Amino acid sequence: MTMETKETNETNKTNKIKETNQILVKAQGLYSIYEGLEGANNVVALRGLNLEMKKGEFVAIVGTSGAGKSTLLRTLGGLQKPSAGSIRYFGRDISRMSENELVPIRRSTIGFIFQEGNLMPELSGFDNVVRTLRYSGVGFSEARKRARTILDRLGMTSRMHDLPHRLSGGEQQRIAIARAISNNPSLILADEPTGNIDAQNTEQVMQLFKELHKELDTAFLIVTHSQHVASFADRSLELSDGMIIGQHGAGSDIYSLEESRSVIISENGTRLEYDIPEEWPETDPVDTLSIILILPAIAVFTIMKRRKYSKNSLFH
Ligand SMILES: Nc1ncnc2c1ncn2[C@@H]1O[C@H](COP(=O)(O)OP(=O)(O)O)[C@@H](O)[C@H]1O
Numbered sequence: 001m002t003m004e005t006k007e008t009n010e011t012n013k014t015n016k017i018k019e020t021n022q023i024l025v026k027a028q029g030l031y032s033i034y035e036g037l038e039g040a041n042n043v044v045a046l047r048g049l050n051l052e053m054k055k056g057e058f059v060a061i062v063g064t065s066g067a068g069k070s071t072l073l074r075t076l077g078g079l080q081k082p083s084a085g086s087i088r089y090f091g092r093d094i095s096r097m098s099e100n101e102l103v104p105i106r107r108s109t110i111g112f113i114f115q116e117g118n119l120m121p122e123l124s125g126f127d128n129v130v131r132t133l134r135y136s137g138v139g140f141s142e143a144r145k146r147a148r149t150i151l152d153r154l155g156m157t158s159r160m161h162d163l164p165h166r167l168s169g170g171e172q173q174r175i176a177i178a179r180a181i182s183n184n185p186s187l188i189l190a191d192e193p194t195g196n197i198d199a200q201n202t203e204q205v206m207q208l209f210k211e212l213h214k215e216l217d218t219a220f221l222i223v224t225h226s227q228h229v230a231s232f233a234d235r236s237l238e239l240s241d242g243m244i245i246g247q248h249g250a251g252s253d254i255y256s257l258e259e260s261r262s263v264i265i266s267e268n269g270t271r272l273e274y275d276i277p278e279e280w281p282e283t284d285p286v287d288t289l290s291i292i293l294i295l296p297a298i299a300v301f302t303i304m305k306r307r308k309y310s311k312n313s314l315f316h
């Protein structure tokens, strides 16, 4: 290897490290307030929420109904203006942009997948993907070529010319995924993408997310109730009443979140860090103590008993 290629390789390596650590999206102090109609109280759906995602990260959002998950996704995706706060993509604030400025950024940066209603019902799956690409300015034949490649990759070759209503829920979601990834976005925002499909299709769609995440350089932010997704996400964020109240590492069990919660937000929105040790002790200290005390006691007891027995046997 020449000096020069070695240097280039080193530079590529450093660039790559820099790139993977690059902040993709940073939301600060997000508030979303829905005004109550005819004297009804306002609903505060997001309360000063902060969130940061790195390039290529895979993050799950969990939380009960009404917690603010959909509001958060729509706001992050620039579909809805926050009442306060900022949202930066690669450092650029989109929160005050006009719709004209936003449209091209959304198309090039973000892919959306909702629970349902992702497809234009009068167009075939194939044409749905082609249309998305055409909106982004891709030429006609290039769009058709790319749509075919993506749909082949998603296992939809034989069904791509059917209208959406002839497809199963799982197949429709695959077309939706094809549309969402067709522009090679930096971030996929998915709001309960498997909420309307059966368990088997859910598994397949989730497996697909996992594979695509590996293949593409795309970050995923997925609202989910699926343990499967949460278990392969880099981390899960727990949303409650418009605030992130907990963060959980990879592989955490969403049914017992108390056990893995590592960050918690106080009532007034300030962040309190839990003091979690790097590694939990393997054995409970109480168990260790009992072993230290009980084992010698058993040993002494056994020796004494044996002595008594042997003494007795000598005398009889
Ligand atoms: N368009 C709207 N108008 C008024 N209130 C809304 C609207 N959308 C959502 N909300 C309210 O905001 C809160 C959060 O809703 P949402 O973001 O849909 O939560 P989730 O997706 O976690 O179920 C809820 O109290 C909901 O009733």
Ligand SMILES: [Mg+2]
Binding pocket: 069, 070, 071
């Ligand atoms: Mg929702």
